[in-house]
Amino acid sequence: MIDKIVLIGGAPTVGKSYLARKLSEKFKLPWISTDGIRDQMRKIVKEEDYPALFYFDESKGLTAEGYLATHTPQQIVDDQNMESEDVWKGARAFIDTDYVWKSFIVEGVAILPKFVSEIKQDKLIIPIFIVDENRDRIKEMVYGRGLWGDAKTYSDDVKGVEVEWALLFSKYIKNEATKYGFDFYEIGERDKLVEQISELVTEKLKDNA
Secondary structure (H helix, E strand, O other), rough: OOOOEEEEEEEEOOOOOHHHHHHHHOOOOEEHHHHHHHHHHHHOOOOOOOOHHHHOOOOHOOOHHHOOOOOOOOHHHHHHHHHHHHHHHHHHHHHHHHOOOOOOOEEEOOOHHHHHHHOOOOEEEEEEEEOOOOOHHHHHHHHHHHOOOOOOOOHHHHHHHHHHHHHHHHHHHHHHHOOOOOOOEEEEHHHHHHHHHHHHHHHHHHHHH
């Protein structure tokens, strides 16, 4: 039976983890985030071999205020994608080796259309890219939950930069998905999106049963 791998990419605040959990429950598939892969990689690789993997390491004294106050939204997108290049190496190894799971879900900002387009075609890959261009909804999420960490742990003065970079990242995902021939899904009502994606996955699994 062909391996089935669901990959969920998109900016922070779009509900990637929520969607992964719901799909995991419905289709009985284990799931992991690229954040988890990154954290595990940091424990076993050398920083000189994967420098971008340690760029956002808060143990080095990098703070939300310090970083966000000195970087533009575009610089943040670029820095995030730089880290994602290294994180993807771990995610790709996870996908290619079948070491633990045969079929599973991976979600995270490191799931980029360019990377997904390079995966060998001996598996059923179901790519899902989510975008959100609703500034008010993103602002509510950022100021209520936070992106860098818990919203209560850093100043509201810099949260506006996070809103702008989340918007910019969604635009980037939208453009890249189009470039590489992948569909993308706009955030609307969260439960309706889950239903829509569940139907898509059901169809893909049925076609490849």
